[in-house]
Amino acid sequence: MGLTCGIVGLPNVGKSTLFSAISSNKAEAANYPFCTIEPNVGIVTVPDERLSILEGLVNPQRVLPTVIEFTDIAGLVKGASQGAGLGNKFLANIREVDAIIHVVRCFEDENIVHVEGRVNPVSDKEIIDMELQLKDLESVDKKISKTERAAKAGDAKARQELAALQQFKATLEAGKSARTLDMDPELRAAAIGDLYLLTDKPVIYVANVDESALAQGGNEYVDQLRANVQVENAEVIVVCAALEAQIAEIEDMDERAMFLGEYGLTESGLSKLIRSSYYLLNLITYFTAGVQEVRAWTIQKGWKAPQAAGVIHTDFEKGFIRAEVIKLSDYQALKTELACKEAGKMSVEGKEYVVQDGDIMHFRFNV
Numbered sequence: 001m002g003l004t005c006g007i008v009g010l011p012n013v014g015k016s017t018l019f020s021a022i023s024s025n026k027a028e029a030a031n032y033p034f035c036t037i038e039p040n041v042g043i044v045t046v047p048d049e050r051l052s053i054l055e056g057l058v059n060p061q062r063v064l065p066t067v068i069e070f071t072d073i074a075g076l077v078k079g080a081s082q083g084a085g086l087g088n089k090f091l092a093n094i095r096e097v098d099a100i101i102h103v104v105r106c107f108e109d110e111n112i113v114h115v116e117g118r119v120n121p122v123s124d125k126e127i128i129d130m131e132l133q134l135k136d137l138e139s140v141d142k143k144i145s146k147t148e149r150a151a152k153a154g155d156a157k158a159r160q161e162l163a164a165l166q167q168f169k170a171t172l173e174a175g176k177s178a179r180t181l182d183m184d185p186e187l188r189a190a191a192i193g194d195l196y197l198l199t200d201k202p203v204i205y206v207a208n209v210d211e212s213a214l215a216q217g218g219n220e221y222v223d224q225l226r227a228n229v230q231v232e233n234a235e236v237i238v239v240c241a242a243l244e245a246q247i248a249e250i251e252d253m254d255e256r257a258m259f260l261g262e263y264g265l266t267e268s269g270l271s272k273l274i275r276s277s278y279y280l281l282n283l284i285t286y287f288t289a290g291v292q293e294v295r296a297w298t299i300q301k302g303w304k305a306p307q308a309a310g311v312i313h314t315d316f317e318k319g320f321i322r323a324e325v326i327k328l329s330d331y332q333a334l335k336t337e338l339a340c341k342e343a344g345k346m347s348v349e350g351k352e353y354v355v356q357d358g359d360i361m362h363f364r365f366n367v
Contacts, residue, residue, distance in 0.1 A: 003298065004069040005277045006097035010124050012112055013105040014208040014241035016040075019072035021244035022270045040072040046278050046285075046296070047271045050328055050358060054287060054294045057335060066285055066296040068277055071097060091135050095196050099280050100203040101273070102128065103241075106221035107210040121207070121225045129177060132198040137172045139195045140165055157190075164191035172199070179203070180232055202280045205229055205236045206273065214240040215264060235276055239269030284357035287328075288312070289337070305353040309363045319367035323349045326360040 009015045023042025045065040055063050073093045094100065104121045144165050150158035164187050171181045177199035178192065192200060205225060213219040218226075218238050226236050247268050250256040260268065278298075285296045286308060299308045310317030326337065330345040340346045355361070 003067075003278075003281060003283070004071055004097045005099045005101050006071045006073050006094050007101045007103060008073050008094060008128065009103035010105070010127065013103050013124065015103045016072055017241040017245055018103055018206065018208070018239070018270075019070060021241065021248040022070055022274065042070050042072075043067050044070060044274055046274055047267075048285065048296060050285075050287070051294065051296055053328065053332060054289050054360070057331060058289050058291065058294050060290065060294040061292050062294075064293060064295040066278075066298045068274060070101070091132070091198065094132070094198050094201075097201065099277060100201050101206055101277065102203055103206045103208055104225055106207040106219060106225065106238075107213065109210070119221065121221045122228045125205070125225065125228065126175075129199070130175065133172045133175065133177060136178060136195075136197045136199050137169065139197060140169050140172065140192070143192075143195060144169065160187065161191045164188070168192060168197075177232065203232070203234050204273065204276055204280055205234055207236055207238045208241050209238055211240050211243055211263070214238065214243065214269075235280070237269060237273050237276060239273065244268060244270050284355070286355050286357070286359040286361050288362065289331075289360050299355060301357070303355055304351060305349055305355060305361075305363075306351050308355045308361070309365065312363070315367045316363050316365050319365040320351060321364040321366055323353060324362040324364070325349050325353070328358050328360060331360055 007015050007019055019040060019042065022044050023040075045067050048065060051063055051065055071093065102125065104124055105119055106121050108119055144162065147158050147162045147165060151162045164183060167181060167183070168178055168191065171178060178197045179200050179202065183191075207218065207222045207225055209219060209222065213222070222236065222238055229236060243263070247256060247259060248270070250259055256268075260266065282301045283298050284301045285298060288295050288297065297308070297311050299311055305323040306317045306320040309320055309323070325347045326340045326345060330340050330343075331337070334340050334343055334345060337346070
């Protein structure tokens with residue numbers, strides 16, 4: 001599955017520094033707006049200790065983790081919804097991603113220019129929110145105009161969709177994002193599924209702090225941001241992008257652990273961000289394990305076995321017969337697939353089996 005998270009924020013909040021830390025592709029980081037003109041794209045692996053466990057048990061020729069694509073998108077300014085700055089390009093790039101990583105500046109530094117002239121994380125967030133909401137309002141208004149004609153002609157489905165669209169319009173006009181509106185999922189999909197609203201995308205807020213605030217778990221700016229995003233039920237992750245960039249340069253894992261320990265950390269903020277991005281998209285992982293390859297596969301939570309098989313190859317889904325499933329805890333305890341089978345710990349599942357996070361699976365199919 002192709003999964004993309006877009007890193008957004010005002011200019012000079014630390015987006016490109018953060019991106020450089022999570023990706024082997026180094027985005028240019030500079031102390032002026034729009035240094036990132038084209039989206040920079042990097043593929044990063046999702047940290048998962050279960051892969052290491054399977055690798056130790058199976059000793060495969062290679063190990064393939066699951067991945068997420070991160071896109072560093074050009075900084076946005078007021079008026080982007082009307083094309084100001086790089087607004088049109090910025091908004092088009094956001095429309096293409098699955099989720100938004102919104103970086104907010106929560107540190108003071110007189111040597112780094114703030115595009116608005118002051119540090120105010122809530123105001124910074126609201127600038128971007130407003131521009132995205134205005135663009136979404138355009139999309140909703142256009143669909144309302146089309147839907148009204150069908151509703152007036154007596155189309156019952158159109159009337160229902162129109163009522164839903166009007167709720168989204170009212171929400172956006174009130175300065176709230178579409179994701180904050182609670183609505184039946186089927187009705188929501190019918191009303192705005194084809195609009196790909198920017199403010200309906202799931203979001204994680206990254207509070208970019210300095211080293212001193214990181215040691216304390218945040219600061220007053222982080223507290224202000226957390227209070228502001230409660231209505232969205234969104235996660236706020238505290239990172240020091242400058243420190244993360246240093247951590248990313250340390251290749252030796254023992255040295256990296258020592259470096260983290262000096263700051264009272266057990267893992268980098270970026271590892272947490274990557275995992276949180278994965279779960280934000282309602283994704284889970286299942287594994288295939290053999291001597292040639294141990295591999296993590298990404299699927300949507302709630303998928304059934306044939307759908308899960310289809311991410312390996314469409315033929316697996318078309319000709320699905322059954323799935324042989326082992327739980328990781330059983331594999332750890334019994335050490336081999338054969339031992340699991342002999343102990344009755346390998347279940348045989350049909351087309352209605354809902355795949356669980358961490359399942360080790362082998363598919364039987366015929367085409």
